[in-house]
Amino acid sequence: MEYIAEPYRIRVIEPIKQTTRAQREEALAKVGCNPFLLKSKDVFIDLLTDSGTGAVTQAMQSAMLKGDEAYSGSRSYFALQDAVKDIFDYDLVIPTHQGRGAEQLYIPALIKKREKDQGLSKDKMTVISNFFFDTTQGHSQWNGCKIVNVPLDTAFDTSTKGDFKGNFNIGALHSTIETVGAAHIPYIVSTITCNSAGGQPVSIKNLKEVYQIAKQYDIPVVMDCARFAENAYFIKQREPEYSHLTIDEITRITFQYADILCMSAKKDAMVPIGGLLAFKDRSLDDVYQECRTLCVLQEGFPTYGGLEGGAMERLAVGLYEAMREEWLASRIQQIQYLVDGLEKIGVPCQQAGGHAVFIDAGAMLPHIPQDQFPGHVLACELYRIAGIRSAEIGSLLIGRDPITGLQRSSPAELLRLAVPRATYTRAHLDYVIAAFKLLTKSCQHLKGMTFTYEPPVLRHFNAQFETIV
Numbered sequence: 001m002e003y004i005a006e007p008y009r010i011r012v013i014e015p016i017k018q019t020t021r022a023q024r025e026e027a028l029a030k031v032g033c034n035p036f037l038l039k040s041k042d043v044f045i046d047l048l049t050d051s052g053t054g055a056v057t058q059a060m061q062s063a064m065l066k067g068d069e070a071y072s073g074s075r076s077y078f079a080l081q082d083a084v085k086d087i088f089d090y091d092l093v094i095p096t097h098q099g100r101g102a103e104q105l106y107i108p109a110l111i112k113k114r115e116k117d118q119g120l121s122k123d124k125m126t127v128i129s130n131f132f133f134d135t136t137q138g139h140s141q142w143n144g145c146k147i148v149n150v151p152l153d154t155a156f157d158t159s160t161k162g163d164f165k166g167n168f169n170i171g172a173l174h175s176t177i178e179t180v181g182a183a184h185i186p187y188i189v190s191t192i193t194c195n196s197a198g199g200q201p202v203s204i205k206n207l208k209e210v211y212q213i214a215k216q217y218d219i220p221v222v223m224d225c226a227r228f229a230e231n232a233y234f235i236k237q238r239e240p241e242y243s244h245l246t247i248d249e250i251t252r253i254t255f256q257y258a259d260i261l262c263m264s265a266k267k268d269a270m271v272p273i274g275g276l277l278a279f280k281d282r283s284l285d286d287v288y289q290e291c292r293t294l295c296v297l298q299e300g301f302p303t304y305g306g307l308e309g310g311a312m313e314r315l316a317v318g319l320y321e322a323m324r325e326e327w328l329a330s331r332i333q334q335i336q337y338l339v340d341g342l343e344k345i346g347v348p349c350q351q352a353g354g355h356a357v358f359i360d361a362g363a364m365l366p367h368i369p370q371d372q373f374p375g376h377v378l379a380c381e382l383y384r385i386a387g388i389r390s391a392e393i394g395s396l397l398i399g400r401d402p403i404t405g406l407q408r409s410s411p412a413e414l415l416r417l418a419v420p421r422a423t424y425t426r427a428h429l430d431y432v433i434a435a436f437k438l439l440t441k442s443c444q445h446l447k448g449m450t451f452t453y454e455p456p457v458l459r460h461f462n463a464q465f466e467t468i469v
């Protein structure tokens with residue numbers, strides 16, 4: 001495929017600086033071999049996340065000047081509400097400071113409603129997703145729920161390709177509901193694209209089936225939609241029924257198949273900070289009211305959530321900018337380019353998804369057992385070789401069973417290279433590929449790692465490590 005030129009000009013630049021290997025060795029040693037803890041000034045290419053790290057557009061920046069900073073009833077809130085209604089056809093909007101800000105509202109509210117409606121109080125609830133993102137899982141568990149992921153059997157098999165590897169396994173969804181009982185399931189989360197499965201898209205057909213099943217059992221569906229525009233782009237490319245539609249039209253159809261929308265706007269909507277919680281209509285009015293109350297307590301008055309007026313204006317524009325098809329094409333092409341370049345030099349990858357490249361570290365370092373964290377070993381070496389920061393998605397991230405304390409088994413040992421939007425050029429991607437070329441030559445000599453400090457929860461953020469010699 002021919003590489004199309006970027007359909008934008010870059011007019012604000014941020015300097016980055018290369019360091020020496022000795023400087024990087026020292027910087028990594030100082031933070032206990034955890035790249036999460038590095039100072040960003042010590043990183044040359046930062047592929048830790050695509051969240052809030054991308055470029056913002058001219059239109060978004062200029063919209064900020066229109067901010068109405070009124071504590072309640074801000075004009076900027078209504079601009080955001082209008083955009084959400086227009087794009088997703090959802091009536092009720094609560095802005096939040098980011099995705100997890102919305103999660104801390106809807107998750108306890110939906111659980112409370114289920115308990116009340118079913119006359120249950122202390123029974124354990126179960127929630128289901130194609131695959132929960134860590135914070136969604138964390139909030140659900142924090143509120144006492146058991147979580148069940150029902151991805152496709154092939155979702156984590158990097159050697160198989162598929163158009164919609166992020167889809168729910170419908171059979172597993174059905175059997176989980178039957179086993180657990182719908183009364184004990186306060187919500188189902190459809191994650192688009194499915195971040196944990198490698199940024200893989202979910203088809204409208206699958207979302208529709210999930211929604212129909214949920215309706216049959218009267219279970220609310222939440223669309224976790226940080227990367228809604230990338231998902232719509234893949235639908236246009238891969239789901240023939242929708243190939244003649246625009247990204248906006250596909251987006252509207254997609255959101256028919258949920259009751260609530262929860263968005264980290266730091267991804268596709270390109271804002272450095274911001275999130276959304278929205279309800280399709282008044283059918284879950286009690287939950288909406290509860291979320292408004294929790295919002296006052298935790299985020300701020302419901303017409304600003306955690307955001308200043310200018311940030312709500314910027315987000316309202318960002319939601320539209322996210323759906324520019326030529327930008328989406330350029331972005332997805334970057335991910336594909338990186339996957340193709342890596343595969344050409346023998347680096348095993350999950351097929352290209354939306355926002356990141358997922359390298360099969362388990363296959364690359366077969367001599368390192370899962371509990372010695374091959375993905376993390378690779379992340380450290382990539383930083384030492386080239387100053388590139390990335391993140392492990394595997395046993396380290398998945399952590400221990402909270403009851404038994406035993407390491408939980410991870411479906412794969414991956415290394416994620418998340419690509420911020422419109423931030424790095426093709427030369428940067430070539431640099432990443434060149435770094436992997438060096439890495440592939442030495443990786444059989446790399447050794448596993450173990451903790452020198454292991455925090456009790458969300459350990460990957462603050463843990464410290466040493467190499468096992």
Ligand code: F0G
Nearest residue numbers: 049051098099100133135195224226264
């Ligand atoms: N849902 C999904 C699918 C996400 O990818 C994220 C964040 C969240 C919810 C939480 O949103 O960070 O705004 O509070 N993902 C980032 C990442 C952090 O690197 O993938 P948040």
